[in-house]
Amino acid sequence: DAGVIQSPRHEVTEMGQEVTLRCKPISGHNSLFWYRQTMMRGLELLIYFNNNVPIDDSGMPEDRFSAKMPNASFSTLKIQPSEPRDSAVYFCASSSNSGRWDEQFFGPGTRLTVL
Amino acid sequence: GESVGLHLPTLSVQEGDNSIINCAYSNSASDYFIWYKQESGKGPQFIIDIRSNMDKRQGQRVTVLLNKTVKHLSLQIAATQPGDSAVYFCAENAGGYQKVTFGTGTKLQVIP
Numbered sequence: 001d002a003g004v005i006q007s008p009r010h011e012v013t014e015m016g017q018e019v020t021l022r023c024k025p026i027s028g029h030n031s032l033f034w035y036r037q038t039m040m041r042g043l044e045l046l047i048y049f050n051n052n053v054p055i056d057d058s059g060m061p062e063d064r065f066s067a068k069m070p071n072a073s074f075s076t077l078k079i080q081p082s083e084p085r086d087s088a089v090y091f092c093a094s095s096s097n098s099g100r101w102d103e104q105f106f107g108p109g110t111r112l113t114v115l
Numbered sequence: 116g117e118s119v120g121l122h123l124p125t126l127s128v129q130e131g132d133n134s135i136i137n138c139a140y141s142n143s144a145s146d147y148f149i150w151y152k153q154e155s156g157k158g159p160q161f162i163i164d165i166r167s168n169m170d171k172r173q174g175q176r177v178t179v180l181l182n183k184t185v186k187h188l189s190l191q192i193a194a195t196q197p198g199d200s201a202v203y204f205c206a207e208n209a210g211g212y213q214k215v216t217f218g219t220g221t222k223l224q225v226i227p
Contacts, residue, residue: 042219
């Protein structure tokens with residue numbers, strides 16, 4: 001079982017550039033979550049999907065952030081244009097959706113540095 | 116960059132001793148309370164959860180206690196081992212059965 005797969009593991013970019021983070025959830029899971037972790041704000045939920053449909057994006061910081069889930073095995077989080085304050089570790093997590101709380105399995109994260 | 120960050124409380128325990136990590140939660144309507152462990156450079160890993168209609172749940176070497184009167188959650192780790200060194204987060208599923216809100220975390224340091 002490969003677990004949640006994220007790529008890239010590290011990304012260094014310059015302010016103003018577009019950044020795309022990728023996630024492959026665990027096979028069979030139909031809920032997917034994007035989190036951001038910083039020293040300042042801790043671990044924050046950005047957006048989550050059920051069956052490829054965005055359910056709650058209230059945590060997305062601003063219009064520069066967008067997320068898509070074109071199919072059950074792939075999701076992207078895009079930042080355009082990126083800013084230094086976007087530097088953080090971004091985690092993707094997935095879970096089954098049984099109608100109650102289900103354990104969320106986290107990926108290894110993408111460490112983003114915006115210069 | 117960030118010049119001010121969260122100050123993580125740190126708990127230092129001797130190897131073999133029991134550890135108790137505490138957490139105050141905010142939403143009395145939360146249905147589930149969860150403990151996650153995060154090792155350096157890795158994503159959070161589920162440890163144990165407890166439903167709001169329970170006050171105690173035991174797992175392997177871990178026990179979670181829930182006190183809804185004072186909105187307090189604790190994680191007890193028996194016979195703490197060096198591999199238990201990590202940051203521990205409590206979380207609650209406030210605002211929907213899947214939406215989880217994480218606390219700020221406690222760093223556990225195990226002294227060999």
